[in-house]
Amino acid sequence: MSAVADETGEAVGRVLGTADATPLSFWTAVAPGSYLQLDDVVVTRRDLPGREPVTIAGVVTQVRARHEGAQFDSDVFAIADGTLPALVQEAAEITTTRVDPELYVPPSPGAVVRRxxxxxxxxxxxxxxxxxRVPMGTGRDGLPAFLNADFLDGSRGAHVSISGISGVATKTSFATFLLYSVFRSGVLGGEAINAKALIFNVKGEDLLFLDHPNARLDDDTTRRYAELGLPATPFPDVRVYAPPRAKDSSGAPDVSSRLTGIDSFYWTLAEFCEARLLPYVFADADDERQQYTMVVHAVTAHLARHAQPADxxxxxxxxxLGSYPDLVDFVVARLTDEETRGTWAGSAVNTGTVNxxxxxxxxxxxxxxxLIRGDLAERRPHAINTAESAQVTVVDLHNLPDRAQRFVVGVTLKTEFERKEKAGTAKPLLFVVLDELNKYAPREGSSPIKEVxxxxxxxxxxxxxxxxxxxxTASEVERRIVTNSAIRVVGRLDPAEASRPEYGFLPPAQRQRVLLAKPGTMFVSQPDIPVPLCVEFPFPAWATRPSEAGQAPSATLRSIVQSADPFAVVGGRSEDEIPF
Structure with missing residues (x-):
């Protein structure tokens, strides 16, 4: 960092001499006619005898204004009327972000502070x-702010934790923008084309149109994307999976708004038994010490050994057995029969545990x-496999009850993680976007999903x-998951939640600000920077709800059709009927 901090940039004040200045924080008096706001970046210089000057840079974390010369609270009226002389003085608290060279000395009182x-x-x-550098939005000064990709792609760290009030904090919007920025900014180089994303959609059908342009996109938003070095376009390569409709023997996907580029997902009975998926039926974070879990594992092992595909x-x-209800009734009958109970669950299991x-x-x-079918086994490929899917795979869960959502999330994550383990390499990257993490990995209790x-x-x-x-609420998520996240992001928070120790990385002023944060404003903490940055990310260039969805690019539709079953019906028409 250049040591000419006192020669360039707008002078906004001087280091305060009536408050302690330390190497890590100091106060600056704001000069008349100037101003400093929260999140402004400033720099000053300290001259040292016999050594090169030290440049100290920091971020404004608090601003105050007061009357100098007033003694009583009521003096403000006399000062306003001009009958009592006083001076309005503003001061800003600066939290140090960088010292160059690294000589940790305090700035000198009276030193010029520049923007x-x-x-x-x-x-x-x-x-x-x-x-x-991954663009993550713009700072309060309107200039781009970046995320260090080394702490996102696993080079020096990984994982992102995003917290905030539902519907206000725009958590999912920021997660998808960050994903878009990673894929389109060029930080992954040649690996970008092979990198994959797995997104679980749990609220409405909002994430089913990532490959459609946003009809509300305007010139100002397009300009903001350009300033970040990003194109204002939708995700180019998306494939959507949805569960089959209930009581529908055709296996048609259960969605109402999207008609093209969507497949049903399910598991056959043979896959359910062979892959030992029964524990995920009980993935509701019950305490693993409960005795009935012994029966779960015993039955799972028995089915894996003895179940054979048949018609x-x-x-x-x-x-x-031709359906999941048939399998359930069969297992229950075997467990409640005194003659077969020992074979299926072990001789030490009592009737209460079995019940x-x-x-x-x-x-x-x-x-x-x-979701677990015996009547669709001969249909087109139905398994969720990101390695063989589009760059972005969206799994729709919003029409499923809670137990079914847990099952799908648990089994899909287990399958994908095991696939990566077998590959034995970190490339290509797989980004997993999962909302409602406090439901799947709560602080208390244990479950198969939580273990994955x-x-x-x-x-x-x-x-x-x-x-x-x-x-x-990050305070309700398993600690080891939160602490292993190199990047922490906070949007609008509830006052009680903001006071939790999980948000100790936020300075006191930012803890107050998150209570007022508007949608699109996030506070991002990353290991490189001592102070979380306040950023605003642009309006999504892709549709975030059916009403915003424009026409998907022809290339996108063509890739979806070609990657799917050639005899599949796309929006009620065959591939030959799609007007390219």
């Missing part, structure tokens, strides 16, 4: 040290019957699996 611009601003915020369903002990398992299993029939998410948080970096998790 940092150009290279000095980039140096103050450590942008000049970032070899791979679209499975055959167990010579009996053909606890049976009640929960029977309750799952309604929720999971359309912990594995991703602790080992995913080395395997190229990056979790972008969003939640309303």
């Amino acid at each position: 940092a611009t150009g290279d000095l601003r980039a140096a103050a915020l450590h942008f000049d040290r970032m070899e791979k 679209g369903g499975i055959s167990v002990d010579g009996i053909r 606890a398992f049976a009640r929960r299993l029977i309750a799952s029939k309604k929720d999971l019957a359309r 998410l912990l594995d991703i948080a602790e080992r995913g970096r080395s395997l190229g699996v990056i979790l972008i998790g969003a939640q309303q």
Whole structure:
């Protein structure tokens, strides 16, 4: 960082002499006719005897104004009337972000403080040290702010934790913008074309149109994207999966607004047994110490050993089962039969434990019957596989009940993580965007989903699996997941939540500001910068709801059709009928 801080940039004040100045923070008196606002970047210089000058840069974290010369609160009226002399003085607290060279000395009282611009601003915020910079929005000064991709792609760290009030904090919007920026900014180089994203859509059909341009996009938003070095276009390569409609033997996807480029996902009974997916039926974060979980694992092992594919369903002990309800009834019958209980669950299991398992299993029939099928085995590929899908794979869950959502999330993450483990390499990267993380990985209790998410948080970096998790309350998410997130993002927060220790990385003034943050404003903490940056990200260039969806690019539709079953119906028409 250049040591000419006192020669360039607008002079905005001088280091205050009536408040302690330390190497890590100091106050500056704002000069008449000037101003400083929160998040402004400033720089000053300290001359040292026999050594080169030290340049100290920082970010404004608090601003105050007061009457100097007033003694009583009521003096403000006399001062306003001009009958009592006083001087209005503003002062700003500066939190140091960089010292160059690294001689940690306090700035001298009276030293000129200047607004940092150009290279000095980039140096103050450590942008000049970032070899791979991801645009994440603009700062309060309207200039681009960047994220160090080394702490996102696993080079030096990984994972993102986004917290904020539902519907106000725009958590999902920021997550998708960050993903878009990673893919389109060029930071991944040649790896960008192979990098994948897996997004779980849990609220409405808002994320089903990422490949459609936003009809509300205007020239000002397009300009903001250009200032960030990004094109204002939708995601170019998207594939959407949705569950089959309930009680629909055709397996048609259960969506109402999107008609093209969408496939059904489900698991066959044979896959359910062979892949040992039964524990994910009970993935509701119950305490693993409950005894019925012994029955879960025993039954899972028995089905894996004895279930055989048979005419679209499975055959167990010579009996053909054609649907998930059939399988549930068969298992319950075997467990409640005194003669077969020991074979299925072990001799030490008592009737009460079996009944606890049976009640929960029977309750799952309604929720999971359309996801675990015996009648669709011969249909086109139905498994969610990001390696063979588009660059962005969206899995729609919004029409599923809670138990079914947990099952899909747990099984999909387990499958993808195991696939990356077998590959044994971190490339290509897989970004996983999961909202409502406090539901899937709560602080208390244990579940198969939570164990998978912990594995991703602790080992995913080395395997190229990056979790972008969003939640309303970080205080209710498993600590190890939050602490393993190199990037922490906060939007609008509830006052009680903002006081939690999980947000200790926010300075006191920012803790107050998150209570007022408007949609589109986020506070981003990253290891490179000591102070979280306040950024505003642009309005999405892709549709965020059906009413905003413009026509998808022809190239996108063509790639979707060609990657799917050639005989599939697309929006009620065959491929030959699509007007390219």
